[in-house]
Each structure stands twice: as structure tokens, then as C-alpha cells.
Amino acid sequence: MEIRQLFDPQSSTYSYLLWDAASREAALIDPVHGQVSRDIQLIRELGLNLIYTLETHVHADHVTGSGQLRETLNSIVLVHEDCGSKCADILLRDGDLIPLGSGKISIMHTPGHTLGDVSYLIPGVAFTGDTLLIRGCGRTDFQSGDPGTLYDSITRRLFTLPDDTIVYPGHDYSGRSYTTIGEEKAHNPRAGKGKSRDDFIAIMNGLRLDPPRHMHEALPSNLRCGIIDYGPGNLPR
Numbered sequence: 001m002e003i004r005q006l007f008d009p010q011s012s013t014y015s016y017l018l019w020d021a022a023s024r025e026a027a028l029i030d031p032v033h034g035q036v037s038r039d040i041q042l043i044r045e046l047g048l049n050l051i052y053t054l055e056t057h058v059h060a061d062h063v064t065g066s067g068q069l070r071e072t073l074n075s076i077v078l079v080h081e082d083c084g085s086k087c088a089d090i091l092l093r094d095g096d097l098i099p100l101g102s103g104k105i106s107i108m109h110t111p112g113h114t115l116g117d118v119s120y121l122i123p124g125v126a127f128t129g130d131t132l133l134i135r136g137c138g139r140t141d142f143q144s145g146d147p148g149t150l151y152d153s154i155t156r157r158l159f160t161l162p163d164d165t166i167v168y169p170g171h172d173y174s175g176r177s178y179t180t181i182g183e184e185k186a187h188n189p190r191a192g193k194g195k196s197r198d199d200f201i202a203i204m205n206g207l208r209l210d211p212p213r214h215m216h217e218a219l220p221s222n223l224r225c226g227i228i229d230y231g232p233g234n235l236p237r
């Protein structure tokens with residue numbers, strides 16, 4: 001399966017275009033509303049047929065492009081059943097398999113950042129959303145986040161993948177593009193080597209982060225696939 005990593009500089013979000021080279025069937029993980037024109041242009045230039053948009057979770061820091069892509073390209077919106085989505089076409093569960101050309105994308109439910117986080121797996125690669133970031137992880141202080149649950153998702157699920165599995169995260173704020181399971185087991189400062197579940201919970205509960213700037217627009221909008229009436233001249237990015 002082919003992979004193209006795409007970046008939204010405003011929210012530091014990574015989107016991932018996956019496609020099967022022979023059939024040209026494609027899926028787009030975590031599309032961003034303000035980048036839909038770019039993504040449609042790339043999909044057309046590469047001669048792809050966008051079958052799915054896949055959300056790793058309901059985002060608080062940017063508006064999804066999934067609804068706009070569905071309207072333009074007839075793609076299908078998939079999210080985990082615990083996301084509370086009011087607009088998805090298919091609700092996912094742990095262990096589900098999504099066919100894409102001759103390959104399959106498998107679903108690993110990895111909650112903790114939110115209730116409905118999933119990681120998408122293809123051979124040798126994990127798209128981990130905000131569950132596991134490069135030397136970090138998503139916050140756990142809203143959207144039903146729970147640090148103990150996140151620790152278990154990282155250490156009992158993702159860290160059981162082979163060490164050489166490439167990890168493509170949902171964000172990076174320092175210019176890094178990907179990591180591996182082995183690297184994060186060794187060097188993740190929150191959940192890596194030497195960090196217990198209690199250590200992780202104490203770290204996460206002590207973060208005291210400001211809320212995401214666009215949370216109050218992004219959350220209700222994303223429950224409706226990014227399609228919401230903001231009024232003239234006030235469209236979200």
C-alpha cells in the first residue's frame with residue numbers, strides 16, 4: 001500500500017493518503033477542513049478513487065474535512081462507534097477490517113485520549129492518531145480522556161506490535177515525521193522504558209494545558225463531519 005503524509009501547519013495535524021497501486025482505491029486518514037482543496041487536487045492528480053475517510057477520533061483542535069470530501073467525491077466516513085458521531089456512514093469496532101484494493105486496514109481500538117480513538121494498521125505500519133505521538137501522547141483532560149486507559153492502550157496494545165513497526169502520528173509540533181514502536185518503547189518520556197502506569201497517570205494529571213484554541217467550534221462541528229453552519233464569512237479552516 002502506498003502512503004503519502006500531508007501536513008496542516010495551522011493545527012500541526014498530519015493527514016495520510018493511502019492507496020492500492022493497482023486498483024487506485026484510496027483512503028484518507030484525518031482530513032483537515034482547510035486542506036480539502038489541496039487533498040482533492042492530489043487525489044485527482046494521482047488518479048485515485050477516494051473510497052473512505054477514516055477518523056482516528058473526534059478532534060478538538062481542527063475541523064475535519066470528511067463531510068466536504070463526502071459531498072465532493074462520494075467517499076464514506078468511518079469512525080469508531082464510541083465517538084458519538086452523528087454523521088458517520090460506518091461505525092467501527094476493534095478488530096474490524098477495511099478492504100482497500102487487494103489489501104486491508106485493520107482497526108485497533110486505542111482509547112484514553114478520547115473514548116473513541118482507534119489506530120489504523122497495515123502491514124509494518126500503524127497510524128496512531130493522538131494515542132501515541134513521537135516522544136509523547138495525546139492529552140487526557142477532556143473528551144472523556146483517561147490516563148490509565150491511555151497507558152493501557154499504548155503499552156498493552158500498540159507496544160505489542162513488532163519493534164520495527166513504523167508509527168505515523170496524528171500530530172507533531174517539532175518537525176518530526178514518524179517514529180517506530182521500538183523507539184517509543186525505549187524513549188517515550190511518558191510511557192516508555194522505566195515508566196509505570198502510576199508514573200504515567202501522575203505525568204498526565206500534572207500537565208495543566210490550555211484548552212485547544214478552536215475546541216468550541218471544532219467539537220460540535222466534527223460530530224457532524226465538519227459540516228455546520230457558521231454563518232457567512234465565518235467558515236472554519
Ligand SMILES: [Fe+2]
Nearest residue numbers: 059060130138
Ligand atoms: Fe485529539
